[in-house]
Each structure stands twice: as structure tokens, then as C-alpha cells.
Amino acid sequence: MSNVRRFVMIAGAAALLMPALADTRLRAADVKVPDPTKVVMIVNRDSNEIAFMDIASKKIVGKTFLGNNVNPHMVMMSPDGRYVVTGGTRANKAYVIDSRTLELVKVINVDIAPEHLAFSPDSRWYYQGNPEGDSISVIDMVSLTKVKTIPGLVEPLNTTFSTDGTKAYVGNYGAHWVGVIDVRRHELSKKIPIGEVPGIAKLDPQKYLGEIKGINIAAPTNDGRLLYAADSDLGVVGVIDTREDKVIKTIRVGKDPWRIYMNHDGKYAITPNNGDETISIIDLQTNKVAATLEAGPNMTGVNFAAGKAFVISSTSGFVYVYDMKTLRPAGRIKIGTNVQLETATTDTADEKLYLADSTENAVVIINAKTEAVEKVFNVGLFPWGTHIMDSKDNYCH
Amino acid sequence: MGRFRLVAATVGAMLLGTVASAQNSSLSGRVSNSQGGVIANADVTLRPLPAPGAPPMPNMPNMPGMADKTTKSGANGAFTFDQVAAGQYVLQADAPGFERSSQAITVPGSTTTFALNLDPLVVPGAEPAAPRAGEAVDTQALLDRIKVLEQRLSDVESGTVLSEPETRVKRIEVYVDENGNQHDDPIPGVKPQVTYQRERVYRRQTINEKIEAALADAEEHAVKLGVSAAISPQFARQTKGITAAANDHAYQLASADVFFTAGIAQHTLFYADVVGLSGTPPDLEISGLTLLNGYSARLVRQNEIGLREAWLRTEIFSQRLSLTAGRLDLTNFFDRNSAANDETTQFLSDALVNNPVLGLATNGSGFAAVFDPKIGLNFKFGFQQSNPDATNLNDSLYSLAEVGYLARLPGLGEGNYRVWYRDTNASTVSSTAWGVSLDQKIAPSVTLFGRYGDGKVPSGGDSQTAFSAGQHFVSGGVGFQKGLVFNPMDSWGVGYSQTRLAAGDKEHLVEGYYNFQLSEKLRLSFHLSHALEVPEGAEKYGFLVPGLRLQATF
Numbered sequence: 023m024s025n026v027r028r029f030v031m032i033a034g035a036a037a038l039l040m041p042a043l044a045d046t047r048l049r050a051a052d053v054k055v056p057d058p059t060k061v062v063m064i065v066n067r068d069s070n071e072i073a074f075m076d077i078a079s080k081k082i083v084g085k086t087f088l089g090n091n092v093n094p095h096m097v098m099m100s101p102d103g104r105y106v107v108t109g110g111t112r113a114n115k116a117y118v119i120d121s122r123t124l125e126l127v128k129v130i131n132v133d134i135a136p137e138h139l140a141f142s143p144d145s146r147w148y149y150q151g152n153p154e155g156d157s158i159s160v161i162d163m164v165s166l167t168k169v170k171t172i173p174g175l176v177e178p179l180n181t182t183f184s185t186d187g188t189k190a191y192v193g194n195y196g197a198h199w200v201g202v203i204d205v206r207r208h209e210l211s212k213k214i215p216i217g218e219v220p221g222i223a224k225l226d227p228q229k230y231l232g233e234i235k236g237i238n239i240a241a242p243t244n245d246g247r248l249l250y251a252a253d254s255d256l257g258v259v260g261v262i263d264t265r266e267d268k269v270i271k272t273i274r275v276g277k278d279p280w281r282i283y284m285n286h287d288g289k290y291a292i293t294p295n296n297g298d299e300t301i302s303i304i305d306l307q308t309n310k311v312a313a314t315l316e317a318g319p320n321m322t323g324v325n326f327a328a329g330k331a332f333v334i335s336s337t338s339g340f341v342y343v344y345d346m347k348t349l350r351p352a353g354r355i356k357i358g359t360n361v362q363l364e365t366a367t368t369d370t371a372d373e374k375l376y377l378a379d380s381t382e383n384a385v386v387i388i389n390a391k392t393e394a395v396e397k398v399f400n401v402g403l404f405p406w407g408t409h410i411m412d413s414k415d416n417y418c419h
Numbered sequence: 420m421g422r423f424r425l426v427a428a429t430v431g432a433m434l435l436g437t438v439a440s441a442q443n444s445s446l447s448g449r450v451s452n453s454q455g456g457v458i459a460n461a462d463v464t465l466r467p468l469p470a471p472g473a474p475p476m477p478n479m480p481n482m483p484g485m486a487d488k489t490t491k492s493g494a495n496g497a498f499t500f501d502q503v504a505a506g507q508y509v510l511q512a513d514a515p516g517f518e519r520s521s522q523a524i525t526v527p528g529s530t531t532t533f534a535l536n537l538d539p540l541v542v543p544g545a546e547p548a549a550p551r552a553g554e555a556v557d558t559q560a561l562l563d564r565i566k567v568l569e570q571r572l573s574d575v576e577s578g579t580v581l582s583e584p585e586t587r588v589k590r591i592e593v594y595v596d597e598n599g600n601q602h603d604d605p606i607p608g609v610k611p612q613v614t615y616q617r618e619r620v621y622r623r624q625t626i627n628e629k630i631e632a633a634l635a636d637a638e639e640h641a642v643k644l645g646v647s648a649a650i651s652p653q654f655a656r657q658t659k660g661i662t663a664a665a666n667d668h669a670y671q672l673a674s675a676d677v678f679f680t681a682g683i684a685q686h687t688l689f690y691a692d693v694v695g696l697s698g699t700p701p702d703l704e705i706s707g708l709t710l711l712n713g714y715s716a717r718l719v720r721q722n723e724i725g726l727r728e729a730w731l732r733t734e735i736f737s738q739r740l741s742l743t744a745g746r747l748d749l750t751n752f753f754d755r756n757s758a759a760n761d762e763t764t765q766f767l768s769d770a771l772v773n774n775p776v777l778g779l780a781t782n783g784s785g786f787a788a789v790f791d792p793k794i795g796l797n798f799k800f801g802f803q804q805s806n807p808d809a810t811n812l813n814d815s816l817y818s819l820a821e822v823g824y825l826a827r828l829p830g831l832g833e834g835n836y837r838v839w840y841r842d843t844n845a846s847t848v849s850s851t852a853w854g855v856s857l858d859q860k861i862a863p864s865v866t867l868f869g870r871y872g873d874g875k876v877p878s879g880g881d882s883q884t885a886f887s888a889g890q891h892f893v894s895g896g897v898g899f900q901k902g903l904v905f906n907p908m909d910s911w912g913v914g915y916s917q918t919r920l921a922a923g924d925k926e927h928l929v930e931g932y933y934n935f936q937l938s939e940k941l942r943l944s945f946h947l948s949h950a951l952e953v954p955e956g957a958e959k960y961g962f963l964v965p966g967l968r969l970q971a972t973f
Contacts, residue, residue, distance in 0.1 A: 256907070351795045
């Protein structure tokens with residue numbers, strides 16, 4: 023082949039391929055997380071960072087520092103896997119991280135004390151709840167800007183989007199109603215009261231005029247048709263029909279239910295009742311309490327895996343286990359002594375739990391089947407919560 | 420010929436590329452900072468957006484970057500994308516030290532040239548981004564830095580923050596070598612050692628949080644004090660038999676317990692209960708086999724304060740086994756029926772909150788062990804002095820064992836079933852008994868309860884009180900909670916008991932109550948009892964006893 027011929031061939035090929043090569047080249051060296059489903063995100067409240075732990079190797083593959091005194095609260099990945107976001111409670115800001123490079127790409131001013139958050143199913147809207155601002159900041163994940171602040175809420179703790187993304191339901195911990203947001207207009211469109219405050223409440227100003235403990239979250243059934251919302255002060259769970267946005271039944275549970283957690287098979291839900299240290303297991307077919315079982319103090323979360331429920335007792339150092347077939351207690355797992363446990367996420371295979379152990383700066387991996395425990399230390403200071411993309415147990419406290 | 424084919428193929432390929440380009444567009448722009456200075460070497464990304472009306476993103480639709488186009492801005496901040504198909508896109512720009520610029524665009528659209536302005540990324544405490552190779556730190560960068568600092572100053576001014584650093588004491592493992600030097604990490608020749616050390620944390624706390632934490636800490640370390648006080652007026656109306664002294668008499672008993680709780684070591688608790696009682700319960704005039712007022716069991720001497728309980732409890736074997744020793748009330752550990760166990764919140768009659776065949780009238784020094792692996796099965800064992808006048812434990816040893824099981828019967832809620840066995844050698848006469856106790860939910864708000872007890876050896880020694888001497892005992896009833904009530908936290912129940920002594924004396928007792936929870940600390944309950952006593956060889960007599968109970972617990 024002559025030099026001319028070789029030149030012409032290379033030039034021709036280059037003319038075809040150059041635009042594509044130039045536009046689609048990936049900076050492999052910058053990519054720290056090639057697959058966002060393969061990492062556990064860890065919120066480190068005191069080291070003000072999000073740590074990313076590879077699920078397979080159990081190694082920290084990267085940390086994103088957010089700034090001094092940010093105190094991030096909850097972390098979540100967008101459903102499209104593109105971004106990781108968190109609210110900095112003491113900075114009054116939302117933080118947007120590129121999920122591949124783990125670079126902090128945007129800091130957005132929000133309202134007072136941002137904590138829990140949610141994404142619309144299409145990943146377009148990031149709703150950041152601001153409990154002390156009594157508002158939700160709406161962040162457009164295309165322009166990466168705050169487009170609106172929704173006022174009129176009362177200590178909004180958790181937001182749940184409807185499956186079609188047209189509505190969002192907000193649990194108000196400072197009141198006894200669930201707010202319905204019209205997502206097209208980002209406006210509060212309805213208030214759904216969960217239960218009536220008993221008339222005798224006026225005899226008890228210490229309880230009812232003191233600190234209010236209302237609704238933490240409205241949690242959906244698997245088909246999204248019903249929502250279940252526990253009210254702590256009233257000791258009830260309200261069942262909301264999302265077609266009409268009204269309460270169709272009220273179920274009385276134990277004292278001071280923290281919130282409700284839905285079993286993955288759609289048969290049961292659990293409220294940890296911190297007032298009497300029990301759990302109430304609700305049968306979702308009959309909407310009745312199927313069992314009330316002894317549990318531990320200061321419960322912060324419930325995870326489901328391997329046919330069991332794992333109830334985290336924050337200050338006792340135990341995770342209480344329940345068999346979800348027999349609805350009987352199945353022992354408890356000792357995590358440590360003088361430790362404080364926070365919240366956990368479950369992997370998508372429902373095999374392992376990743377529990378934040380804040381006093382040991384560790385993430386505790388619990389094998390749901392064998393109940394074996396493994397600790398990964400030095401994940402950051404005061405890990406407050408964990409998150410895995412597409413996990414059914416992504417929550418915060 | 421071969422050369423011709425090659426040239427023709429090359430030209431053809433180039434033409435194909437040109438045709439393809441004709442269906443696409445180009446777009447370009449410039450990346451600059453907020454003051455207008457150009458940013459070279461910025462990463463510019465073009466990402467397609469789903470078409471309008473496309474279904475919501477399913478789980479894991481797109482891995483990031485799969486359909487993205489990226490390029491870099493040139494020395495003058497300019498960038499270009501060629502061959503861009505029609506559609507909606509997100510145009511983004513990133514540069515170290517700057518926030519991401521992101522906007523939705525349409526191709527082809529009204530404009531093909533975009534000015535992307537990047538704002539400085541404010542991360543207090545982070546190292547400033549190093550300039551990329553070839554970039555110079557210029558005046559503009561300094562101006563940007565000043566803006567960042569101004570923003571930080573504004574944040575500090577607007578936020579309520581304590582300036583003192585937060586600290587926390589941690590238990591840590593260190594390594595000490597043969598010369599006594601401490602190392603953080605293991606090296607050859609060191610020994611691990613546990614110590615405690617303060618560490619600094621970087622949490623910003625508001626003043627409110629700081630105060631709350633201080634109060635919680637103080638409460639945790641303090642001796643906790645609790646009060647349980649009750650007033651229970653009752654009235655007796657004779658319904659059967661020869662008119663007795665108690666007929667149409669009114670009674671009232673007042674009781675106050677002050678209890679102290681303190682954590683004194685790891686998983687170790689101290690508890691003391693000081694009780695004072697005063698008043699006249701109906702049981703002083705109605706000599707039934709069991710007490711019509713359960714509080715009477717505590718009444719030893721009028722207007723005197725007594726030590727009811729004082730014990731230490733520790734938990735071992737991962738807190739599966741708890742050991743309690745001291746002055747005990749063993750009924751707090753055994754036969755804990757959830758629907759009928761507590762004279763302060765449930766039935767007032769002793770026969771409906773206790774099993775008289777247990778035969779334990781007074782508290783005393785003793786020991787209790789409870790093994791509970793939290794699987795719905797537990798084992799209990801305890802013993803205590805049953806005669807307060809005895810001079811040693813051997814002469815008045817009362818021992819008790821119990822197995823409890825949490826069952827779920829088909830179609831029903833959870834049920835607790837217990838079986839117990841006791842032995843006592845009070846009054847030098849050995850007496851044994853056994854019994855069962857159950858509370859079974861038949862609906863979320865309805866619980867059935869029942870007890871049975873059978874004494875093996877007739878008792879009746881000097882140290883046994885009449886109400887503890889039942890040899891065959893059965894009780895049952897139903898309790899309601901969280902349903903069929905006036906107020907959500909109210910409860911009510913009805914129960915029946917039958918006590919029969921070996922000598923032939925019998926008692927039939929029925930009671931109903933309704934308990935209003937007026938506040939978290941105050942309850943008011945209404946009771947109506949009827950006791951029919953059938954003494955062997957004597958005329959039967961009965962009393963209707965209405966009563967109230969005002970119970971404060973805080």
C-alpha cells in the first residue's frame with residue numbers, strides 16, 4: 023500500500039469518526055462510580071460529607087466534602103442515577119453531587135434546616151423539605167436551580183410522590199394532616215387530616231400544647247393506590263385512598279408510633295411505637311392490627327429482608343428481628359455496647375442491611391439470612407444514614 | 420483500478436457523513452465566570468432529555484454518560500458541538516472551583532449560541548481548586564475569591580451557631596510498645612490497650628440543640644424519681660345474708676408510691692419503691708376470701724411509710740439473662756397477664772389482678788432470674804422470703820418458676836400463655852401449687868384473659884393470710900382497649916373469679932370497670948364489684964361494692 027493510499031484511507035476514516043470520538047470520549051480517570059447501583063451512600067453528619075462504599079469490596083471509593091458545619095441529614099440518588107443530593111441542615115443549603123465523578127457540582131440555597139427529600143419519578147424535581155422553614159424547596163434537576171418554595175406546611179418531614187408523578191404527599195410532623203402537592207404547579211392543593219384530636223385533649227395541655235409529634239411520612243402501597251400515615255400523638259395510622267385523597271380508615275396502633283414502614287411483599291406494614299416499646303404489624307388486606315409485639319427503646323427504623331423485619335433500637339445497641347410469616351419475634355441481634363444506631367438501607371436483593379453506627383463511625387452489614395454482622399469502620403464521622411439506589415428501604419430519621 | 424476504488428470509497432464515505440450532517444445542527448457558545456472572564460478547559464456536556472410525554476423514568480433507565488456528548492472549552496472559553504440531532508437536551512458546563520451550569524435547550528432552536536456563566540462553588544473549609552495546567556491565577560480569580568468570602572461572611576452572620584467546637588469522648592483501642600509509647604496503629608512489638616479519649620466533632624449546633632442535649636445528659640445521669648398515687652373510695656351494700664357491719668358503709672384508701680431508679684453500672688439498675696398507705700378499705704369489715712381492694716395487700720400499718728421494694732438488677736449474656744436481687748415483689752416478674760395484672764389501671768379486686776393460689780402476701784428479700792432470648796419463649800425463676808417475721812431465708816423460702824410462650828392461634832391475634840409452679844415452706848409446712856395464665860387477643864381491641872391455680876397441700880398456717888390460701892382458683896374475663904371506648908386511650912373490662920378452699924369455703928366475685936385516661940398522668944376509673952361468699956357450714960352473704968379510683972402516675 024502506497025503512502026498516498028494509506029493517507030487517504032486514514033483521512034477518510036478520520037473524517038467519519040472524529041466527531042463521534044471527540045464528543046463521546048469519557049474521562050475514565052474522573053469516574054469513581056461506574057455503576058451507581060453498586061455503591062452504598064453514607065451521610066456523615068460530623069465530617070460533613072457523603073461517603074460512597076463499593077458494595078462488593080466494602081471499600082470507600084470516594085467522599086464528597088460539602089463544607090464545614092453543613093451537617094448533611096439525608097442522602098438520595100436521583101432515579102436516573104445521575105445525581106446524588108443531600109440537604110445541609112445547618113447550612114440551609116441543598117447539595118448536588120455528580121454520581122459518577124462524585125464531584126460537588128451545585129450548592130443551592132433553600133429554607134431553614136433542610137432534612138428529608140424526595141425525587142419525582144422522572145428525576146426532574148427534587149423536593150427538599152425544610153422542617154424549620156415549614157416549606158419545601160423545589161429544585162429543577164435540569165437547570166439545577168431552585169424554582170419555587172412551597173409554603174404552608176408544618177414541619178414537613180417526608181415527601182412521597184405518586185407513581186405518575188403528578189402529586190406529592192407531605193407528612194407534617196408539626197400537625198395532624200398530610201399535605202397534597204400539585205406537582206405541575208408546585209402548590210399545596212389539599213390537607214388530609216389523619217385523625218381527630220380527642221376532646222379530652224384540653225385536659226392535657228402538657229401533652230397537646232407541648233411538643234407536637236404528628237405525621238412523619240405517608241408511605242405508599244406497592245401499587246401506589248393507598249397511603250399509610252402514622253400520627254405519633256394520636257396513636258393511629260390513617261389509610262388514604264390516593265384516587266380521592268381522603269382517609270378511608272383509621273387504625274389504632276401502639277403509643278407514639280414513630281412512622282410506618284411497608285413490607286416489600288405488600289402484605290404488612292409496621293409501626294415502631296416508641297411510647298410503649300412495641301411494634302404494631304398491620305395487615306394491609308384487612309387494614310387491622312395483626313399483631314402487637316414487644317420491641318426495644320428508641321426505635322429509628324425498620325428494614326425488611328429474607329422474610330424478616332429488622333427493627334433498629336437506637337440506644338440499646340440491638341436490632342430486633344421478627345418473622346414476617348408467623349408474625350412472631352425471632353430474636354435480636356447485638357450490634358454493640360454503648361453504641362448509637364441510626365438508620366439502615368437494604369440491598370436490592372433483600373439480602374443485606376447496611377446500618378449506620380454513628381458512635382463507632384461504622385457501617386454495620388447484617389446478613390439477613392444468617393444474621394451475621396460485619397462492621398466497616400472509618401466511613402466518616404457520625405454516619406447518620408445510608409442509601410442504595412432502588413432499595414425499597416431508603417429512609418431517614 | 421484499485422486506487423480508483425479506494426478514492427471512490429473514501430469520497431463516498433465523506434459524502435455520507437456530509438448527508439448525515441445536513442440532518443443535524445451545530446451549536447456553540449462560550450464559558451465564562453460571573454464577571455465575564457473566560458473559562459478555558461471547562462467540561463461542556465450535551466445530554467438528551469426524554470421526549471415530552473415520555474413515561475416516567477423506570478428504575479435504572481440510563482446509566483449516566485451513556486448518551487452524553489462532551490467537549491472542552493478552548494483558550495477563549497469557546498466550545499462547539501457538531502452533528503447534534505434534533506431534540507431536547509441539557510447543556511451543562513463544569514470547571515474546577517465553579518458550580519455546574521445547566522439548562523434545557525431545544526435543537527434546532529431560536530439560538531445556536533449559548534453563553535454559559537459559572538458561579539463560584541462555595542465550600543467552606545475545602546481547599547481552593549487548583550488552577551488547571553496552563554491557567555494563570557489572575558485578577559478575576561481573586562475577585563471571585565473575594566465574592567466567595569463575602570458569601571461565607573453572610574452565611575456566618577445569618578446562621579445561629581455556637582463557636583465552641585463540639586467534642587465527644589470515645590472508647591478507643593491503642594497500641595503500646597515496650598517503652599510505654601502509645602501508637603494509633605499496630606506495629607511489631609506493641610500490645611493493644613483500651614483507653615478513652617476526647618475527640619472533636621464538627622457539628623454545628625443551634626443553641627436549642629445544645630440546651631436539649633445538656634438536659635438529656637443531665638436526666639440520664641440523674642436518679643429518676645417517679646410517683647404513683649391513688650385514691651379509691653368504695654361503698655358496700657349487702658345483697659345477701661345476715662346484715663353485717665359493713666352494710667352501707669363507705670370506705671376510702673389512699674396510697675402513694677415514690678420510686679427511685681438509677682443506672683449504676685453497665686446494664687445494671689437500682690430500684691427502690693417507698694410506699695405509704697392510709698385509710699379504711701372494705702376488706703377490714705368484709706372478710707372475703709380475696710381482697711375487694713387490691714391496694715389493701717400493701718397496707719401493713721396505717722400511716723406508716725414502708726420500703727416496698729429495693730433491688731439491683733443486672734443483665735448478662737448479651738442481655739438475655741436478667742438477675743435481680745434485693746427486696747422484691749415477685750408478682751412483678753411472674754404471671755404478668757396483660758389484661759388483668761394491675762390494680763392501678765385495671766381491676767380493683769385482687770382476685771382479678773392476681774392468682775391467690777400463688778400465695779404470696781408480702782414482699783421480702785429474694786432473687787429473680789429471667790431468661791428471655793426475645794423469640795417468644797421465656798423462662799423465669801425466683802425465690803424470696805415469704806414471712807417478714809422469719810429469722811432466716813431457710814424458714815420462709817418461697818420459690819417460683821414459670822415458662823411463658825407467645826402463641827399465634829389460627830385466626831386470632833397473639834396470645835401469651837404461661838404455666839408456673841411454686842413451692843413455699845412458710846410455717847414449716849411445705850405447700851406447692853401450679854397454675855396457668857393466659858391473655859389471648861381475639862380482635863385488635865379485645866383480649867380474653869384467664870387464670871387457673873391449684874394448691875397441692877392445704878395451707879392455713881399462721882403466716883398465710885386468708886386471701887392467699889385459695890386452693891382452687893379460676894378467673895376469666897375480657898378486656899377492651901383502643902376500641903369500643905369513649906376516648907382513644909380509655910380501657911374497660913369485666914371479669915369473674917371463683918376461689919375455693921380445701922375446707923369448702925367458696926367465693927364468687929364479679930367486677931366491671933371503665934377507666935378514663937384524663938391525661939397522660941391522670942386516670943379516673945369506675946368500678947362495680949359483687950362478691951358472694953359461701954363459707955362452709957355457714958350462711959352465704961354477698962356485697963355489692965361500687966367504687967372509684969383516681970390514679971396519678973408521673
